[in-house]
Amino acid sequence: MTDAIRDQIAENEARFVDISGVHKLFGSGKSRYHALAGVDLRIAKGEFVSIIGHSGCGKSTLLNLVAGLYQATTGSVAVNGKEVTAPGLDRAVVFQSHSLLPWLTVLENVMVAVDSVHPGKGRQFRLDEARKYVDMVHLAQHAGKKPPQLSGGMKQRVGIARAFAADPQVLLLDEPFGALDALTRGSMQDELTTIWEKNRKTVMMITHDVDEAVFLSDRIVLMSNGPAAVIAKVVDVPIARPRTREALLEDSQYLEIRKELLHYLIGTGMHAAA
Amino acid sequence: MIMNTEKPIGQQPFNERPKPMVTGLKAVQTKVSSKAKPAAGLPPPSEDPERTARMRDRARTFIMPVVALFFFGLFWEIYSSGDGVVLPGPIKTITQSWNLIAHPWFDNGPNDKGLGWQLLFSLQRVATGYSLAAVVGVLLGIIIGKSAMAFKALDPIFQVLRTIPPLAWLPISLATFNQAQPSAIFVIFVTAIWPIIINTSVGIMRIPADYENVARVYQLTGTRYFFKVMLPSAAPYIFTGLRISIGMAWLAIVAAEMLTGGVGIGFFIWDSWNSSRMSDIIVSVFYVGMIGLALDRIVARIASLFGTRGD
Numbered sequence: 001m002t003d004a005i006r007d008q009i010a011e012n013e014a015r016f017v018d019i020s021g022v023h024k025l026f027g028s029g030k031s032r033y034h035a036l037a038g039v040d041l042r043i044a045k046g047e048f049v050s051i052i053g054h055s056g057c058g059k060s061t062l063l064n065l066v067a068g069l070y071q072a073t074t075g076s077v078a079v080n081g082k083e084v085t086a087p088g089l090d091r092a093v094v095f096q097s098h099s100l101l102p103w104l105t106v107l108e109n110v111m112v113a114v115d116s117v118h119p120g121k122g123r124q125f126r127l128d129e130a131r132k133y134v135d136m137v138h139l140a141q142h143a144g145k146k147p148p149q150l151s152g153g154m155k156q157r158v159g160i161a162r163a164f165a166a167d168p169q170v171l172l173l174d175e176p177f178g179a180l181d182a183l184t185r186g187s188m189q190d191e192l193t194t195i196w197e198k199n200r201k202t203v204m205m206i207t208h209d210v211d212e213a214v215f216l217s218d219r220i221v222l223m224s225n226g227p228a229a230v231i232a233k234v235v236d237v238p239i240a241r242p243r244t245r246e247a248l249l250e251d252s253q254y255l256e257i258r259k260e261l262l263h264y265l266i267g268t269g270m271h272a273a274a
Numbered sequence: 275m276i277m278n279t280e281k282p283i284g285q286q287p288f289n290e291r292p293k294p295m296v297t298g299l300k301a302v303q304t305k306v307s308s309k310a311k312p313a314a315g316l317p318p319p320s321e322d323p324e325r326t327a328r329m330r331d332r333a334r335t336f337i338m339p340v341v342a343l344f345f346f347g348l349f350w351e352i353y354s355s356g357d358g359v360v361l362p363g364p365i366k367t368i369t370q371s372w373n374l375i376a377h378p379w380f381d382n383g384p385n386d387k388g389l390g391w392q393l394l395f396s397l398q399r400v401a402t403g404y405s406l407a408a409v410v411g412v413l414l415g416i417i418i419g420k421s422a423m424a425f426k427a428l429d430p431i432f433q434v435l436r437t438i439p440p441l442a443w444l445p446i447s448l449a450t451f452n453q454a455q456p457s458a459i460f461v462i463f464v465t466a467i468w469p470i471i472i473n474t475s476v477g478i479m480r481i482p483a484d485y486e487n488v489a490r491v492y493q494l495t496g497t498r499y500f501f502k503v504m505l506p507s508a509a510p511y512i513f514t515g516l517r518i519s520i521g522m523a524w525l526a527i528v529a530a531e532m533l534t535g536g537v538g539i540g541f542f543i544w545d546s547w548n549s550s551r552m553s554d555i556i557v558s559v560f561y562v563g564m565i566g567l568a569l570d571r572i573v574a575r576i577a578s579l580f581g582t583r584g585d
Contacts, residue, residue, distance in 0.1 A: 069487055087490040099484040103506040112502065116493040166492060 012081055016202055017043035017066060017170055022075035024061055035061045037228035038075070041221060043170075048196065048203040050213040052261065053223030053232075054268065059206040060096075062223075063174050066204060067093050080169055089116055092168035096175040098155040100147040106158050107143040110134055113165040133161040136195060153184040160192065164201075173205040177212065186245065189215055197242055210261045214254060215243060220261065225268055232268075235260060362553045370553035387537055389561060395537040396527050397565070399455070403462025404523045411467045411519075412512060415474020416504070425475065436468035440526035444533055454534035458527065465526040466519035470512070477511025478504065513577030520573045524566045 024036040035058045043049045051059045064070040065077050068087040077084040079091060087093075092113070100109045110130040118126055134143050137157035147155055156176055163171055176192075177185040189212055196203065196216075207213050213220045214237055222233040239253050248254045347364045354363030362370060378390030418425040418432075440461050447460040481504060488494070489503050505512075531540025539558055546554040 067491060069490065087487075087493075089491075089493055091491070093487070093491045095484065095487065097484055099488050101485060101488065101502060101506070104502065112488075112494060112498075113492045115498070162492070 013045040015042045015078075016045040016047075016080055017041070017204065018076075018078045019062070019066070020076055022062075022065060022072045022077060024058070024065065024070065025073045034228045035226060036065075037230055039229075039231055041231060043202060043204060043219075045202055046200045047218050048205070048216055049219045049221060050205045050207055050217040051221045051223060052207055052210065052213050052265070053229070054225050054265070055208065057223045057226045058229040059208075059223055060174055063093075063172050063204060063206050066170065067091050067172050069093075089113070089166045090169040091172055092163035092166040092170075093172045093174060094156070094159045094163045094176045096178055098147070098152075098159045098179075100155055100158055100162075102147045105144050105146055106139055106150070107131065107134055109147070109158055110161050110165050113162045117165070117167055130165060133165040134158075136164065137161045137191065151184075152180050153188055156180065156188060157191070160195070164195070164199075169202065171201045171203045173203060173207075175206050175208065178208070185209075185212070190245070192216065193241075193243065210258055210265065213261070214239075214257050215245065215248060220257075222261065222264055233264060360552060362556070367553040367556045371551075371557045374554055374557055384537065389539075389542070389558065392537060392539045392542045392558075393561060393565060396531060396539045399458050399531075399538065400462055400520075400523050400527050400569075403459040404466050404520060406459075407463045407466035407470060407519060407523070408516060410463075411470030411515070412474050414467075415471045415512070415515075416478055416508075418471070419475035419478025419508070432468060432471060435464075436472070440465040440522075441529050441533070444530060448534075454536055458530045458534045458538075461526055461530045462523045466523040469518040469522070470515040473511045473515030473518070474508060477508030480511070481507045509580050510577070513573070513580060517570065517573045517577060520569045521566065524562075524569055528562060 019039055019041040022036055022039045023034070026033040026035055039062060041049075041062075051062060053059050061070065065072055066079065066084060068084045068091065071085070084091070101112070104112070107127075107130055110133050111126060114126050114130045114133075118129065121129075131140070131143070134140055137160055139154060139157055139161070142150065142154060147158070150158070156179075159176070163173075177188050180188060193216060205213075205216065217237050220235045220237060221231055222235065223229050224232040235257060237257055239248070239251060239257075351363040351365065353359065354361050354366065368375065374389055378388045380386075380388040381391060414428075418428050443461050443464050444457060447457040447464075448454075451457045451460065485503050485507055489499050494502055527538070528540040528543065531538035532544040535541050539562055543555055543558045543562075546552075546558065
């Protein structure tokens, strides 16, 4: 392998998710809304990046652009060197509202993703594959239940299992624990770190929870308030892994980063309210 | 993203009265007292106020309609016993038409069959016309629900056509088919199809954006999209349409058969009128009502099996 090729690979991995000069406008004429005004962001392969900001700052818009559910008005979004033009299995989304199909069981909901990844394989293989991901989120006992019978946390775990079952290159989490109570949220975050430590997917997570962001991320991206939101600040989280909640509470770095983020958010929050 | 928690039109059970509040109140009281008192101090089940209230409510559900029916029959009997009233009273109706009631399956040739046969022939016409309407209606509904272009093109036409009374189609269909049987079936078809088309298209248009996004991200396309997202999501709407339609189809068949003749409950009623057999008409009308109710309940039952829709 020549140095040039090695450099190229390193370069590609450093900009595994490559968002450059992205503007996003919604609507037209008087009702036109400028959601994003020139966003540049690079996420390296295997990196866990959180996007944080106040409501309506365009965090979800940014995630939907990477998912391919929206198209950028100008600028480009690329994943692993490929321009994003449509949604695809390489960019699995865990939706805020869990978005499970209520008429399918837990296992069948996960099968939806498995069937798309392995269309040619036999039914037994696909069932085993789906079971593996249901087990991963500790729902084996509930595999035959339908979403309306599950608690909020369980539903979101199915959403996570479905996303992992797609075996994506990038995992997109859209405020995955936003609708959960504090205790459930904590245990879900623990579960997510454990799963992530094992397979180190590239993750882009939207959140408005500072503690969640610091606990989970390698890097935190702060967005300015909309309209015309931009990236205001990027904060590195150099805390060693694996992280535990108890250890973090004593960690001076953690407290420092947390303070920095809160300062920013409270400051912009006051500004937005004024 | 906001979930679509809106209930489809006609999903609410319209035949259920609100449960009496007293039951709920008593339930709370017993709970409180059971906590305060030791278990041994609880009244025996037969004296459980909640149970007694429930039993009383259930008894009323059965007794009240019987009471109402009794008074209805009484006033009818009194009215019919007046001078110069053609309408026979309930007792006279049953005695005069006893032959018809007791032997629904007699068969004395093509022009003299029991009520069972008459109803069966009508049901068979309805089944044919209604099934055709269901298949064509759901397909057309899906097309105009999915394609904005098709919706713009066809919706105005459907809005006009659906207001046409069923019998107005009969001369057109008689002229087209030249035969009574297919004409009657066509009238059923054209009566039943509009609610199916309209409800299906609404159901398709209201597939929640969340499910569409899931389908896009997880690459549910073609038949997988059709069976895993589209049909289940629109099912409650489709069944609402099917339920409205079965009622309308049954309404239309009686009228259509009166004009087309042949074996069938509609023509039987008309024939009875021509022969001044009033009691036979009353018995037939009663059966028409019972069958209509049964059809509605059957479709509602099927709908409740398929109409699962959670959040």
